[in-house]
Amino acid sequence: xxxxxxxxxxxxxxxxxxxxxxxxxxxxxxxxxxxxxxxxxxxxxxxxxxxxxxxxxxxxxxxxxxxxxxxxxxxxxxxxxxxxxxxxxxxxxxxxxxxxxxxxxxxxxxxxxxxxxxxxxxxxxxxxxxxxxxxxxxxxxxxxxxxxxxxxxxxxxxxxxxxxxxxxxxxxxxxxxxxxxxxxxxxxxxxxxxxxxxxxxxxxxxxxxxxxxxxxxxxxxxxxxxxxxxxxxxxxxxxxxxxxxxxxxxxxxxxxxxxxxxxxxxxxxxxxxxxxxxxxxxxxxxxxxxxxxxxxxxxxxxxxxxxxxxxxxxxxxxxxxxxxxxxxxxxxxxxxxxxxxxxxxxxxxxxxxxxxxxxxxxxxxxxxxxxxxxxxxxxxxxxxxxxxxxxxxxxxxxxxxxxxxxxxxxxxxxxxxxxxxxxxxxxxxxxxxxxxxxxxxxxxxxxxxxxxxxxxxxxxxxxxxxxxxxxxxxxxxxxxxxxxxxxxxxxxxxxxxxxxxxxxxxxxxxxxxxxxxxxxxxxxxxxxxxxxxxxxxxxxxxxxxxxxxxxxxxxxxxxxxxxxxxxxxxxxxxxxxxxxxxxxxxxxxxxxxxxxxxxxxxxxxxxxxxxxxxxxxxxxxxxxxxxxxxxxxxxxxxxxxxxxxxx
Numbered sequence: 001x002x003x004x005x006x007x008x009x010x011x012x013x014x015x016x017x018x019x020x021x022x023x024x025x026x027x028x029x030x031x032x033x034x035x036x037x038x039x040x041x042x043x044x045x046x047x048x049x050x051x052x053x054x055x056x057x058x059x060x061x062x063x064x065x066x067x068x069x070x071x072x073x074x075x076x077x078x079x080x081x082x083x084x085x086x087x088x089x090x091x092x093x094x095x096x097x098x099x100x101x102x103x104x105x106x107x108x109x110x111x112x113x114x115x116x117x118x119x120x121x122x123x124x125x126x127x128x129x130x131x132x133x134x135x136x137x138x139x140x141x142x143x144x145x146x147x148x149x150x151x152x153x154x155x156x157x158x159x160x161x162x163x164x165x166x167x168x169x170x171x172x173x174x175x176x177x178x179x180x181x182x183x184x185x186x187x188x189x190x191x192x193x194x195x196x197x198x199x200x201x202x203x204x205x206x207x208x209x210x211x212x213x214x215x216x217x218x219x220x221x222x223x224x225x226x227x228x229x230x231x232x233x234x235x236x237x238x239x240x241x242x243x244x245x246x247x248x249x250x251x252x253x254x255x256x257x258x259x260x261x262x263x264x265x266x267x268x269x270x271x272x273x274x275x276x277x278x279x280x281x282x283x284x285x286x287x288x289x290x291x292x293x294x295x296x297x298x299x300x301x302x303x304x305x306x307x308x309x310x311x312x313x314x315x316x317x318x319x320x321x322x323x324x325x326x327x328x329x330x331x332x333x334x335x336x337x338x339x340x341x342x343x344x345x346x347x348x349x350x351x352x353x354x355x356x357x358x359x360x361x362x363x364x365x366x367x368x369x370x371x372x373x374x375x376x377x378x379x380x381x382x383x384x385x386x387x388x389x390x391x392x393x394x395x396x397x398x399x400x401x402x403x404x405x406x407x408x409x410x411x412x413x414x415x416x417x418x419x420x421x422x423x424x425x426x427x428x429x430x431x432x433x434x435x436x437x438x439x440x441x442x443x444x445x446x447x448x449x450x451x452x453x454x455x456x457x458x459x460x461x462x463x464x465x466x467x468x469x470x471x472x473x474x475x476x477x478x479x480x481x482x483x484x485x486x487x488x489x490x491x492x493x494x495x496x497x498x499x500x501x502x503x504x505x506x507x508x509x510x511x512x513x514x515x516x517x518x519x520x521x522x523x524x525x526x527x528x529x530x531x532x533x534x535x536x537x538x539x540x541x542x543x544x545x546x547x548x549x550x551x552x553x554x555x556x557x558x559x560x561x562x563x564x565x566x567x568x569x570x571x572x573x574x575x576x577x578x579x580x581x582x583x584x585x586x587x588x589x590x591x592x593x594x595x596x597x598x599x600x601x602x603x604x605x606x607x608x609x610x611x612x613x614x615x616x617x618x619x620x621x622x623x624x625x626x627x628x629x630x631x632x633x634x635x636x637x638x639x640x641x642x643x644x645x646x647x
Contacts, residue, residue: 011625013568017559018345018626020352022086025069026628029090034060035632038094040414047234050097051184054235057098058105062132067106070286072363075114075122076130081286082359088290089351092297093633096418097235099294104180104236105129107287109136112190115283116206116254125188125208137179137186137211139241144173147431149192149204150277154243156193156207156253160264163250167191167209167243176241178425183226183239187212191243195258197266203273204280208252211241221246232417282372285379289351289358291426292383295390296348298419301634302412303341304624306397309404309638310337311621328620334613336400340393341623342578342616347386350555354382377439380432381548387422388429394419401638410636434537436544437515444516477561478554494601494608497557500580503596504550507587510594511543542590549583571619578612581605 019026038057041050061067070084071077088107091099110129113121128134145151153174157166169175176182182189188210195205211222218224225240250260257280258268270276310328317324327333354375360366361375398405398412405412423429478501485498493499518536522529556576563569584591585605591597597605616623631639 007622008625010567010571011622013563013565014571014622014626015628017563017568017572018348018352019628020086020349020559021356022083025066025080025083025086026090029066029087030628030630032064035094035630038091038098039632039635040095040411042409044408045234047229050235051237054095054097054101055185057095058101059132061102061106062130067110067130070106070110071114071126071130074119076126079363080359081362082355085286085290085293085355085358089293089297092294093301093629095235096294096298096414097233100180100233100236100418103287103290103294104138105132105135107290108138108284109181109186109188109190111284111286112138112206112254113208116256116280118254118256120251121208121254134188135181135185136188136190137181137239139176139179139182139189139209140192141176141178142173143175143177143240147428149281150274152192152194152204154191154193155196156191156205157196158198158250158260158264159247160198162247163264164247165195165207165250165253167193167207167246167248169242169244178227178238179241180236180238182211182224182237182241184237187214189241190254191241195253195266197260198264200266202258202266202268203277205258206254206280207248208254209243209246209248219246231420232414233421279372282376285376286358286362288379288383288426288432289354291422292379292386293351293355295383295387295419295422296344296351298415299340299344299386299390299393300348300624300627301629302394302397302415303337303344304627304629304634305410305412305636305638306400306405307337307341307620307624309401328617331610331613333400334617335609336396338613338616338620339578339582339609340389340396341620342575342582343389344393345572345575345623346552346556346579347382347389349559350382350552351386353555353558354378373439377436378551380427381436381544381551383427384423384429384432384436385545385548385552387419390419391416391423404638407637410638411634430541433541433544436547437540440512440543440547441516441519441540444512477558481557488596494581494584494605495577497576501550501553501557503584503591504546504553504580506596507590507594508543508546508550511539511546515539515543553580553583571616571622574612574615574619575623578609578616581608581612585609 016023037060041053045053065078066084066087068077069080069087072079084106088099088102091102106129110126113125113129117125125134129136140149140152142152142154144153153170154176155166155168155170157168158164159166176189176191179189188208191207191209192204193207195202209222210219211224212218221244223242223244227238227240230238253260257270257276258266260266268276270279307328310333311326313327314324315327328337357375357378361371394412394415398416401410401412404410408414427435481498482502482505483498485496485502486493488499494503515536518539519532521527522532553576556579560569560572560576563572584597588597588602588605592599592602
């Protein structure tokens, strides 16, 4: 019993590190939200029943402060932006339909009003958004355009004669598609459309368009279709919207970045159409961050279930007369689960750092354009990597539980189906990684200034790369560790934290330099810029992944440095090592091909992953307990294997 108490205490100390800055918010969600109301359904519900259940949970959320936390005090909120995103992340452990519908109502619909509107919009619409009396949706994606938002076809034309804005769907490609909340519950849509004033197209803006009356009937000119059943997220009512010359008051234009005055003239504080567009979309980055958080939470739930099973399920005799072997004692099973567990730890701590950065920007602590760009790029990269990790890991967890994993009662089917679309919405992952790479290249070009001569290019490449690769997380700590690292050929180079950081940074630097060299030709006269870019796409994606790997490692190292408990720190160090060596192992070919590892080091990486799995095996229960997922949200048949350890 004494050993069990010590283990529980260690899990609690690790939980403190994982919970991060908004630990109090995570604890409130664990303790204050009715677990039963937010837990996944225990049986397959028909669409209508599941949607109604989800709506009731959303209305229950309106009785908390979590929605208000995402708004400034001037908007009727608390200004605790990081707390708001963290609370919704926690819902990712529960019914993911609730997580997504809450994100649409409070994050996307509410976020559009809060970030793109002005004081009169905040006063008129935000109270209803907060208390659930005004249910809304976020109508951006079209049947013909998803990632390419600038090319949306829906129009919003200002009619000076009536002082109205006319929303219109010119053809089927312009139909708003896959819109959450639209099929059943939303009364108003935040519609993204090309704003046309006096015959001039001013680019994409957002207009609030009522789509249902108080009786739930479609408004005149609005056609609403139900997308019907989906692979997952059965509780979210995705729909399609079509507008036939639908008129709304001029005041319904969310006009923080573009307005129409009383004389019918367009004004914007941002002259450049392109810059205005990216500024508007940049204010909505919170949704992308929230998706990454929810994906991470769902993955941790899957790992908790699968590792719990592995700790108690036995298979085959050991041969020493001691009985059957617990399956988590098999090295292959350890690799199957403990390696993604280490990545989940790393990504959770990177998510915490990202949310902190978002809070700083949203609360006005850093309002620079550079800070906004850096936040957008990091959010894009973390979202892409975390959602990919979720898809892969949840499948692995299902397989690790054998036939039990295939039973609906054990949640893997819902976790798989509900998170599958996370790789697509709030930005397709491939597009997001391209965005990350393009951002790095833009910084590279800006830092270099002169790319005219080949000699100057090669001479300055390293210095330029170093200026682009900013250590935004734990800067001085990371620099100190790298400066104190042994040389690349030293025996302990890979075991040294500074050496690991240096290796990750070097990979990113090389990929960025060579990508810049490949794309330099696109600016030459007569060059086929599209073909050059297209050929370089795999290189760009690899550059972005290397960037995210480096950022994630820096976040992990910084979090460990802030851990004051020696025992917790020792375990976290092992988890961090497993993340590092498994990442190197996955990219071993690159490190070998580019001379960053010799053959002996490359072979040693495989052995080191095995060793770390063995070292972490005794801590497996502690590591999943540290996630502190409420029992009601992991209440499956697999818990029968817990026995006296269930608590």
